[in-house]
Amino acid sequence: MRLRSFASLGFMLLMALTPLVALAQPQPLDRIVAVVNKDAIMQSQLEDRVTQVSQQMASRNVPVPDEDDLRRQVLDRMIVEQIQLQMAERANVSIDDTQLNAAVRDIAKNNDMSLDEFADSLEADGMSLAAVREQVRREMLLRQVQQSQVASRVNVTDREVDRYLEQQGESSDTAYHLEHILVSLPESPTPEQVEQAQAEAHDLYRQLQDGADFQQLATADSDGEQALSGGDLGWRRGDQLPTIFADVVPQLADGEVSEPVRSPSGFHLVKRIETRGGQGEQKTVVTENQVRHILIGTNPNRNDEQAESLAEDIRQRIAGGESFAELAQQYSDDDGSALDGGELGWVRPGQMVPAFEDAVDDMSVGELSQPVRSRFGYHVIELEDRRQQDVTRDAQREQVRQTLFQRKVNDELEAWTQEIRSGAYIDNRLEDSQQ
Structure with a gap:
């Protein structure tokens, strides 16, 4: 094979x-x-x-x-x-x-x-x-x-999510396959540098209008992250387009190249390769589990074996009729839930560490687990209830939040790359040898 x-x-x-x-x-x-x-x-x-x-x-x-x-x-x-x-x-x-x-x-x-x-x-x-x-x-x-x-510079507010939903309604059902060429600008460029980059971008645009291969030009001349992939940005839904392309791409025909578009990082040429319809919004239903737990962690006075033994002892005491809540308040190392008797409330997939989540998925309502090992220690878990929950609206808001976040990250990435280059000492001897 x-x-x-x-x-x-x-x-x-x-x-x-x-x-x-x-x-x-x-x-x-x-x-x-x-x-x-x-x-x-x-x-x-x-x-x-x-x-x-x-x-x-x-x-x-x-x-x-x-x-x-x-x-x-x-x-x-x-x-x-x-x-x-x-x-x-x-x-x-x-x-x-x-x-x-x-x-x-x-x-x-x-x-x-x-x-x-x-x-x-x-x-x-x-x-x-x-x-x-x-x-x-x-x-x-x-x-x-x-x-x-880069991501640490980006923040998406609830108001931005609300505004997007007000303006866009449901997520766009159109996706675009795109290719991209960037003629970059340094941080704080001079007017001469802007003029030179703009002239280079227009020259590339002219070559493309005359029949030049987009991928070959991208590989040879683009300063973008995808240059060595022929400038291929892959498929992007309409609501996932970089900010600078959001108004440009929908106006292009398949196979058409935009005129140079200016951004803080330089001049961009984008080609719309192909378009396809999406599936639209779908109802999202998840399984939620109501659980409580007691966490026994390790510390300088309690090694892993002792922690597991204590967790097993507590499990047996609960099975013998002692109060889960009282034992959680007395023994649990999860300060956030101990005072509530170990209650974690309703949890959705992805909210707990994998070992905890896998154990709960295999449990029946009312069941008490064996000690479950995670990176935090040993958990004694009780599954109190289980339900199916429609989280379509929550999922839609989270999807919009991620879309807006990724847009901002993409906008920042090229500028950040230019920033770190300008702050580094670079002696490119290959350029010297080719001159």
Whole structure:
């Protein structure tokens, strides 16, 4: 069994997985192609990444640009990645093995494989699971940095959600497949820089009107995050369009390219590839469980074995007729629920840690659980009631909140990328050698 195209794994592996270079092959002398603050990017690292990106583009039928253009684009992405990894190091951000193992298992699952089958397929394709794990860890670090730095700037208020629902009513039932080219601007650009970027964007627009291939131009010239995917933004529902495209895309015909659109991060060209209707709003019903629990955690005076033993003793006392509420007030380490006799009220899927939720799902109303282990300690759980609840309105509001949040994040991301670049010391020696 061979591994499917990595394109099916999403962007996380598109840029992360780098083929191993056979040690037996003679290696040319290495050199530094860029210095990013205190770190160097080597020619060998760049060439490995260029090879990998070329293979990915070919597998997705994205036209490969001129070799120098591709090398420049790849190095530019590597420079931005290196800045973010340095930010992660300074902030002591790390990915523990539990998170990493879960991510790798998800990748294997997305390819309909067990972890062992995934490892075998990687080996057959000349890669090792250990190498892939480190590349995935690296990509997860980048995502965490972006989440902490960009998402922390974004807030969506209840009033914004209300206003959106008033203006839009139900969610848009139209989705658009889009491609995108960005001609970026530096932070606080001069009038000359704006004029130059605008002229470049109009030149690209002219080339596209004359029949140039959008994906090839995007790969060679776009400063956007999706440049090495041919500028492909994928499918976006009408209510999920970036703010700057919300008024532009619906006015385009399929196959049409917009004129340059200005934003703080630069000038954008967007192409509407295809349109399809959505399914509209659907009723959302979830199972809610009314539960109470007693949490026995570990501490300097109570190890894991002692915590489990105490939890089992409490469970037996409840089963023998003692008051759940009184024992919760006396023993529970969950301060938030202990004073209420361990009551957690009605909880929905996703609100509790997985081990707790899995145990409740398997319980019958009135049942008392065995001690359930989670990262917080040992839980003794009682399922008091269960019901089906229509949460359509709540789900709609949450969907709108996430839509507005993602719009704001997308608007911020390009500007943040330019900001961190302008604040870093970058010595791009590849550009010097190509001049």
